[in-house]
Every structure is written in C-alpha cells, then in structure tokens.
Amino acid sequence: SSELTQDPAVSVALGQTVRITCQGDSLRSYYASWFQQKPGQAPVLVIYGKNIRPSGIPDRFSGSSSGNTASLTITGAQAEDEADYYCSSRDSSGNHLWVFGGGTKLTVL
Amino acid sequence: QVTLKESGPVLVKPTETLTLTCTVSGFSLSNARMGVSWIRQPPGKALEWLAHIFSNDEKSYSTSLKSRLTISKDTSKSQVVLTMTNMDPVDTATYYCARMNIVAPVEYFDLWGRGTLVTVSS
Numbered sequence: 001s002s003e004l005t006q007d008p009a010v011s012v013a014l015g016q017t018v019r020i021t022c023q024g025d026s027l028r029s030y031y032a033s034w035f036q037q038k039p040g041q042a043p044v045l046v047i048y049g050k051n052i053r054p055s056g057i058p059d060r061f062s063g064s065s066s067g068n069t070a071s072l073t074i075t076g077a078q079a080e081d082e083a084d085y086y087c088s089s090r091d092s093s094g095n096h097l098w099v100f101g102g103g104t105k106l107t108v109l
Numbered sequence: 110q111v112t113l114k115e116s117g118p119v120l121v122k123p124t125e126t127l128t129l130t131c132t133v134s135g136f137s138l139s140n141a142r143m144g145v146s147w148i149r150q151p152p153g154k155a156l157e158w159l160a161h162i163f164s165n166d167e168k169s170y171s172t173s174l175k176s177r178l179t180i181s182k183d184t185s186k187s188q189v190v191l192t193m194t195n196m197d198p199v200d201t202a203t204y205y206c207a208r209m210n211i212v213a214p215v216e217y218f219d220l221w222g223r224g225t226l227v228t229v230s231s
Contacts, residue, residue, distance in 0.1 A: 033217040042205060042224050048217035086156055096169040100156040
C-alpha cells in the first residue's frame with residue numbers, strides 16, 4: 001500500500017501565496033489530484049494531472065510535482081479559499097487502488 | 110447535467126450489513142473512460158478510499174477493508190451499489206460516491222455526490 005503525507009495545518013495572509021504539499025512514494029509514478037473541501041460540503045476537484053484546473057476553478061490555483069512531492073499553490077489567497085485540502089493518487093503497488101492524504105487545513109488570516 | 114447521488118440507511122446497528130446505492134445521471138456506467146469509487150470520511154477526519162468499479166466490471170478494494178466490501182453496478186439503472194458487512198461504530202462516516210475520469214495516464218475523481226452520513230449505533 002501507499003501513504004500520502006500532508007501538513008495538518010497551514011496559514012496564509014490574505015492576498016499572499018501559500019504552498020500545500022503532499023509526499024508519498026506513489027507520486028514518483030502517478031499524478032496527484034487536489035481537492036478542496038469546505039465544512040459540510042463534498043470535496044471539489046481543483047487540480048489534476050500535470051497542472052490542470054477543471055472548469056470554474058480560479059487560475060490562482062496551480063499544481064506542481066518533483067520526485068515524491070506534489071504541491072498545490074494558491075497565488076493571492078482569498079478568504080473563500082479557507083478550507084481543507086486533500087491530495088490523492090493511485091497507490092504505488094501497481095494495482096487499481098487509490099489513496100488520500102490526511103488533509104491540510106488552510107486558514108486565511 | 111452530470112450528477113451522482115448516494116442513498117441508503119442513516120442508522121445501522123453493529124454487526125449489520127450496510128447497503129449504499131449511488132445513482133448517476135448525465136453519463137453511462139459503460140463509458141470506458143469512467144468508473145465510480147466509494148470514499149468515506151469519519152466526522153472530523155480524512156477521506157478514505159474504499160472501492161472502485163470500472164466500466165468493464167473490474168473491481169478493486171481497499172486492502173484493509175477488502176474482506177467486508179462488495180461493489181457492483183447495474184448499468185441499465187445507472188446505479189453502483191456498495192455493501193459493507195459487520196458494521197462497527199468506527200464505520201460511522203459520510204459515504205461519498207465519486208466518478209473517476211480516466212484519460213491515460215491521468216486519473217482523477219472529477220465529480221462527487223453530496224455524501225450520505227451513516228451512523229453505526231445500537
């Protein structure tokens with residue numbers, strides 16, 4: 001199996017840039033996806049693949065990857081970006097299994 | 110409009126079997142590019158992937174829960190069903206179904222249902 005590790009909490013001043021990271025062996029082989037989840041709501045896909053934003057996701061969200069670490073960057077964080085963020089990828093076993101990170105609580109100050 | 114909607118019991122007793130249904134609309138479960146997963150989230154905790162079914166009926170399960178899970182689909186009804194046996198209070202969670210879009214080598218859960226909260230209690 002595989003694990004994805006995220007920092008439990010990150011904070012950013014309004015309008016500043018923040019990077020949320022996700023580490024795991026599977027990220028050497030598979031793309032990460034990133035999800036935003038606000039209280040009481042289902043997760044919403046914000047980044048997938050190399051750095052692809054679904055329709056409707058602001059361009060202040062971007063993704064990158066290096067080695068075993070994937071990153072979600074929010075450039076010019078807004079108050080409405082305060083949420084939990086989860087990464088996900090295929091398990092590194094080579095089987096059709098998927099894993100999620102433990103989530104990062106983003107606070108916009 | 111593409112949607113997924115979970116349905117099932119709100120409350121189950123310990124040792125009972127949980128059956129959840131995900132009804133999809135706006136796409137076909139026979140679409141080779143798409144599959145459906147079940148994912149759960151205990152209150153205040155992280156997301157946990159449970160099971161997946163592909164368009165060709167291939168199935169995969171979480172290693173830790175494999176012995177308790179069964180996923181199936183009825184393409185004509187546009188439904189994906191998850192059963193989990195021997196329910197325990199620790200299985201209390203919001204259960205989501207999510208569509209996986211596959212554009213090799215990229216795979217991503219692009220659409221989620223609103224989730225259904227299942228409480229396990231006697």
